[in-house]
Amino acid sequence: MSSKQSDSGNRIKSLTVYSLLCAFCIVCGYIEFLIPTAAIAPGVKLGISNSVALVLLIKGDIKGAFAVNITRILLSALLFGSPFSLLFSFCAGVISTVVCAVLIKMPKLSPIGVSVAGAVCHNTVQIAIASFIFGKGVWFYLPVLILSGVICGTAIGLLGIVLTEKIKSDF
Amino acid sequence: MxxxxxxxxxxxxxxxxxxxxxxxxxxxxxRKGKRVVIKQNDTVVYSGELSKDGEVSLKHNTVKIENGEVFMKSADCKNQICVKTGKISKSGETIICLPNKVIVEIE
Known part of the structure; x- marks a missing residue:
């Protein structure tokens, strides 16, 4: 009986933690949504919320990373986006999370590399979807997005490492 | 670290x-251009595809379009700057012959 109780206690705990992480992600996403980047490179975002999934991956919680990422993408689209933007962010989000989840297992790659790979994947998938909808012309934007993916990915990778060091407890 | x-x-x-x-x-x-536009005294005297080879003879100048590139073949002006400009092929590039008021532009 007691083990059952602690089991349900754990479930409640992890549900709460994941919910909080989702909320954090959505707020981060909203703040980034408010920062205009159109002048420098339209559509480019830092993606601070990705650091949450990265920390979860570093801690070995792959399920949690998927849960948080997918939930936040769906909720963000519901709150600030459209079905159209959902298509973009959902496909890109899922694929880049899969890539990150695979790469995090590689001992020769640090979280920075994982994050960079994820960011570039995310951007490339979005361009690919955009090319289906708007035509091939959008591929011209790919180099900009690769470059921004490298920069943002490195930043998020560093953030993820620092956060993982600071957060000692497991979720 | x-x-x-x-x-x-x-x-x-x-x-x-x-x-x-x-x-x-x-x-x-x-930036690859598509059309060649030649203007003389601010009026368009020629407009055609960049991919189509040909020669355009004006009063004082001869413009040649060849292999997707345009160049001033000859000009009767003194400085010959337009001839020395060489070949242009990218959108926005120009060859200007100021003495004869000829502008070759790629769009």
Whole structure:
């Protein structure tokens, strides 16, 4: 009986933690949504919320990373986006999370590399979807997005490492 | 602070290189012009496809279109700057012959 109780206690705990992480992600996403980047490179975002999934991956919680990422993408689209933007962010989000989840297992790659790979994947998938909808012309934007993916990915990778060091407890 | 590993550097280096290559490649494709417009005294005297070879003879100048490039074949002006400009093929490029008020522009 007691083990059952602690089991349900754990479930409640992890549900709460994941919910909080989702909320954090959505707020981060909203703040980034408010920062205009159109002048420098339209559509480019830092993606601070990705650091949450990265920390979860570093801690070995792959399920949690998927849960948080997918939930936040769906909720963000519901709150600030459209079905159209959902298509973009959902496909890109899922694929880049899969890539990150695979790469995090590689001992020769640090979280920075994982994050960079994820960011570039995310951007490339979005361009690919955009090319289906708007035509091939959008591929011209790919180099900009690769470059921004490298920069943002490195930043998020560093953030993820620092956060993982600071957060000692497991979720 | 030994955070970056070798494969990180390889990955980042490769991606930076790839974006650089794509920048250059796309840059050249994108700016490839389509039409040649020749103006004399601010009026359009010729407008045609860049891909179609040909020669346009004006009063003082001869413009030649060849292999997707345009150049001033001859001009009777003194300075010959337009002839020395060489070949142009990218959108926005111009050859200007000031003495004869001829502008060759690629769109």
């Amino acid at each position: 030994k955070k970056l590993k070798r494969f990180d550097i390889i990955l980042i280096g490769f991606l930076l290189f790839a974006s650089l290559v794509l920048f250059t490649v796309f840059g050249t494709i994108k």
